[in-house]
Amino acid sequence: MHPQRGQAITARVDAIADLLPLDPAYRSLLLARGAIKGGLLVLLATIGSAFLPLPWWLPIGLALVPAVWLVLVAPIRAYRRAAYACADAQLRVVGGVLFRHDTIVPFGRVQHIDIDQGPVMQMFGLAALTVHTAGEHGASVTLPGLAPARAEELRQTIRAHIRQAEG
Amino acid sequence: MSDPADAGAVGTPRRLSPLGILLHSLTSAPQLIVPALAGLWSMKGNAIGTSLFLLFLAAVSVGIAVVRWSAFRYTVERDEIRIEQGILHRQTRAIPFDRIVDVGIEQQALARIAGLAEVTFDSGGGAGEEAKLRYVPLAEAHDLRQLVRGRGSVAASSEAAPEGPDLLFAMGPRRIVTMGFYSFSLVVFAIALAVARRLDFLLPDAWFDPDTWWTSVKHGGESLGSLGLWVEVLAGLAALAALAALGVLSGVIRAVTAWWDFRLERTIKGLRVRFGLLTRRDVTVPPGRVLAAALQTGPIRSRRGWQALQLVSLGGNGEAGAHITAAPFARADEIAAIMDELNLVPPERDLPFGRASAAVARDRFLLGAGLLGGLAVAGWWISPLISLALVFMAAGHGLRTWLHWRRRGRAVSAGQIVTRAGWRRRQILFARKDAVQLVTLTSGPVQRRHAVATLVFGLPSVTAAFEDIPVAEAEAIRDAVLRRIVPVDYAHLAALLAAPREKRAEA
Numbered sequence: 001m002h003p004q005r006g007q008a009i010t011a012r013v014d015a016i017a018d019l020l021p022l023d024p025a026y027r028s029l030l031l032a033r034g035a036i037k038g039g040l041l042v043l044l045a046t047i048g049s050a051f052l053p054l055p056w057w058l059p060i061g062l063a064l065v066p067a068v069w070l071v072l073v074a075p076i077r078a079y080r081r082a083a084y085a086c087a088d089a090q091l092r093v094v095g096g097v098l099f100r101h102d103t104i105v106p107f108g109r110v111q112h113i114d115i116d117q118g119p120v121m122q123m124f125g126l127a128a129l130t131v132h133t134a135g136e137h138g139a140s141v142t143l144p145g146l147a148p149a150r151a152e153e154l155r156q157t158i159r160a161h162i163r164q165a166e167g
Numbered sequence: 168m169s170d171p172a173d174a175g176a177v178g179t180p181r182r183l184s185p186l187g188i189l190l191h192s193l194t195s196a197p198q199l200i201v202p203a204l205a206g207l208w209s210m211k212g213n214a215i216g217t218s219l220f221l222l223f224l225a226a227v228s229v230g231i232a233v234v235r236w237s238a239f240r241y242t243v244e245r246d247e248i249r250i251e252q253g254i255l256h257r258q259t260r261a262i263p264f265d266r267i268v269d270v271g272i273e274q275q276a277l278a279r280i281a282g283l284a285e286v287t288f289d290s291g292g293g294a295g296e297e298a299k300l301r302y303v304p305l306a307e308a309h310d311l312r313q314l315v316r317g318r319g320s321v322a323a324s325s326e327a328a329p330e331g332p333d334l335l336f337a338m339g340p341r342r343i344v345t346m347g348f349y350s351f352s353l354v355v356f357a358i359a360l361a362v363a364r365r366l367d368f369l370l371p372d373a374w375f376d377p378d379t380w381w382t383s384v385k386h387g388g389e390s391l392g393s394l395g396l397w398v399e400v401l402a403g404l405a406a407l408a409a410l411a412a413l414g415v416l417s418g419v420i421r422a423v424t425a426w427w428d429f430r431l432e433r434t435i436k437g438l439r440v441r442f443g444l445l446t447r448r449d450v451t452v453p454p455g456r457v458l459a460a461a462l463q464t465g466p467i468r469s470r471r472g473w474q475a476l477q478l479v480s481l482g483g484n485g486e487a488g489a490h491i492t493a494a495p496f497a498r499a500d501e502i503a504a505i506m507d508e509l510n511l512v513p514p515e516r517d518l519p520f521g522r523a524s525a526a527v528a529r530d531r532f533l534l535g536a537g538l539l540g541g542l543a544v545a546g547w548w549i550s551p552l553i554s555l556a557l558v559f560m561a562a563g564h565g566l567r568t569w570l571h572w573r574r575r576g577r578a579v580s581a582g583q584i585v586t587r588a589g590w591r592r593r594q595i596l597f598a599r600k601d602a603v604q605l606v607t608l609t610s611g612p613v614q615r616r617h618a619v620a621t622l623v624f625g626l627p628s629v630t631a632a633f634e635d636i637p638v639a640e641a642e643a644i645r646d647a648v649l650r651r652i653v654p655v656d657y658a659h660l661a662a663l664l665a666a667p668r669e670k671r672a673e674a
């Protein structure tokens with residue numbers, strides 16, 4: 001296990017505190033997304049510099065700083081922050097760079113489970129697991145960046161637990 | 168149709184009340200206005216043609232209602248209710264009794280006159296899953312509710328409820344009118360003022376115009392002698408008072424129509440609420456479905472001890488919705504009695520509320536003020552007025568931050584999570600730990616500087632957030648709540664919530 005991963009926001013002594021990393025392909029996906037975002041930002045600044053009464057290099061130069069952060073720093077940090085645990089009858093999802101979140105859902109409160117594979121995710125061979133609980137706002141939690149087989153495995157684990165509790 | 172011997176029969180298809188056809192035609196009449204106007208315009212004053220056309224429209228509308236009515240049947244089976252409807256596109260929907268979380272009965276003004284009611288079956292799932300019966304006789308509506316309650320899962324959770332109806336809280340006309348006074352609407356007042364300005368020909372000469380007043384004062388020496396100025400001042404004040412009275416009146420009218428004859432009763436099936444002047448609502452909440460209670464008040468009404476109690480109940484996006492008002496306008500002791508009835512710990516006068524981090528509130532204010540200050544400096548080049556406005560904004564931001572920080576509080580009791588928030592709309596939320604669905608801990612850059620985080624408990628239809636709480640304390644509270652809720656499956660939640668407090672305290 002990666003020793004640094006426990007420091008999301010909190011550290012606990014239970015099994016659920018042993019956070020697992022997301023699939024390495026997820027880092028590639030985040031890097032690709034970051035590159036697109038950074039590229040768009042520079043593109044917008046370039047277009048802007050043509051219309052604004054400023055020296056042409058000023059908007060581009062100003063945009064370059066956040067662009068570099070978006071392309072190189074944010075994806076790496078996001079991947080390092082993102083983690084999950086599925087133990088002690090709970091699912092824990094941790095993530096976020098500037099604004100961090102750490103959510104725990106007891107299996108006993110799960111209403112239904114989705115596995116999503118968008119076109120981009122398929123390119124990287126990834127799937128996202130979403131767990132829904134009762135109620136409307138913020139009542140679901142999504143775990144992105146899993147290998148499809150692992151997502152299926154997690155779903156089976158949670159479903160088996162629910163079936164056993166109801167029976 | 169509603170032959171009493173037939174009412175309880177199982178498996179016999181039934182029709183809605185034929186009187187409903189008339190109601191449908193009457194309530195859908197406004198939809199005919201556009202075609203009617205179009206027709207009238209094309210007739211260009213031909214009296215016979217016009218009346219024939221209107222007759223034709225009415226006939227078509229009644230005809231459609233009759234065909235719809237004849238195509239609609241519902242059948243009460245042993246363990247489900249089946250509804251068949253549609254003329255070209257036939258649809259049959261079956262709702263098992265044990266999936267029905269609640270049966271709502273509503274009477275619009277016209278339906279009340281006709282003694283009919285609209286019955287909604289709420290299956291607790293998404294909004295689209297419910298079914299409606301428009302309209303059945305009121306007695307049959309109550310029979311249906313009894314039937315479903317008696318057979319479905321709702322009955323299982325009501326064993327703990329005492330027997331016989333018992334009035335817990337009611338509002339007489341005087342209380343409702345008092346509530347109306349506190350509902351004085353600034354918005355209505357502002358609108359009335361704006362309208363009055365447009366209609367100022369009805370008012371004394373341009374009394375809204377400050378110039379008029381200024382000139383009157385300047386030339387006071389001359390006009391003081393004459394009665395003219397004082398008449399104008401008095402007339403102006405009277406007009407202002409009349410507008411204020413309009414604001415009060417609108418509040419009273421709203422309170423009276425919404426809450427007329429409010430009654431909260433304890434019945435075998437749970438808490439029953441009835442209210443409304445034109446549209447009478449009737450909602451019953453089984454005790455096992457109350458997840459949280461919110462005490463609401465405002466800066467002015469709280470001085471006189473007036474509060475409202477709202478309940479959050481499990482499941483249901485339908486009429487018997489998630490938020491139910493148990494007392495719109497009541498005293499603390501009345502509310503304490505109701506909360507006791509619900510197994511919720513009544514609010515103590517001095518609940519030990521924990522404060523949100525002052526350092527974080529201060530940093531947030533400084534961040535906002537710094538940003539506005541920077542803009543104010545930059546804005547000086549354009550116009551000093553902009554800078555002045557920005558400085559005022561920063562001051563307002565500071566005042567708001569301080570007022571909200573002062574009101575914000577958190578507390579944890581044996582079975583509940585309690586949050587206090589809001590300055591203008593004050594609320595204290597009592598949420599049951601057992602009803603928590605998920606727990607999230609979030610933190611932003613400012614919070615991390617001070618080792619605090621926000622702890623959010625997600626419940627069905629409501630969230631309770633402990634803001635800016637030290638991370639270690641947040642973890643301890645979260646872990647304690649999780650230890651309690653992880654072993655309980657959602658399927659057993661209703662039974663757990665319905666159990667009397669003593670029993671739960673043991674567990």
